[in-house]
Amino acid sequence: MFGILSAGIAPGLALLSYFYLKDQYESEPFSMVFKTFMSGAMLVFPIMFIQHVMETEHMIDSSFISAFLSSGMLEEFFKWFILFYTVYQHVNFDEPYDGIVYGVSVSLGFATVENILYLFALGIEHAVGRALLPVSSHALFGVIMGYYIGKVKFSATSRGKWLILSLFVPFLLHGTYDYILLTFKYWPYFMVPFMIFLWWLGMRKVKKARVLTIRQNQDAFKFEPPLNM
Structure with missing residues (x-):
């Protein structure tokens, strides 16, 4: 049990630490990042319930609906809702890159609990594959969502x-990810290039957000009134 918990938690914490440490200026309070992470974690159970109801009521009758509605839209909407309605107005969200930190936090909170549940069901031998695909993809969806939320606040x-x-792009990417898994028999041939593209896009957004944050801090320093001598 301890091994499964460790394998389930480790990828999410590693990815969260990676993006958190890329914040060059004022790092976000650990307590706020942790609260956002836990908010994402608590989303797993209501979303699983809704997905179960949709399946029971036969609302999902195709791979397309399952990928884009049951997974993509449902999961990304709830993550977006938390990010926009609880984090957006917070005083600690004061730089463009902060959107990425909080976007990754809520996404990895969700992905970590989901990962633990899957490993308990399928076995620890799936830990590496899940770290490379579902957990990292959720992190990158969060990067992209957080980048655009930062643009909303500071543009x-x-x-x-x-x-x-901020909602449409993560939804589209998430739906595409699930559609590849559900539709193609030889899905790794499609998933590998898709994941390469997703990492490229995510890191491009990270770079842009860091540039915007640097400019904002430089402008603030430039217009800061001189100290009285």
Whole structure:
């Protein structure tokens, strides 16, 4: 049991630490990051219940609906809801890169609990595969969602566009990920290039968010009134 718990938790904590430590300026309070992580973790059970109801009521009758509605839209919407309605207005969300930290936190909270449940059901031998695919993909969905949420908060224009993209892009990517798994017999041939693209896109958003954060801090320093001598 301890081995499964360790294998289930370790990938999420490693990825969260990686993106957290990329915050060059004021790091987010650990307590706030932990609360966001736990909020994502608590989403697993209500989402599983809704998905079970949808299956029981035969609302899912195709791989497309399962991938894009039951998984992609449902999971990303609830993560987006927590990020936008609980973290967005918080005083600690004061830099563009912070959106990525909190987006990754809520996504990895969800992914970690989901990972533990799957490992208990399937066995610890699946730990490496799940770390490389579901856990890392959730982290990257969170990166992209958080990047656009940061754009919503710190952009002077096009905020409605960034808000739509903050939900639509992770939903589209998540749905595509699940559709590949559900549809293609030889899914690794499609999944490998998709994951390479997802990592490329996620790290591109990380780089852009860091540039925006650097500029914001430089501008704040530039206009800071001089100390009286």
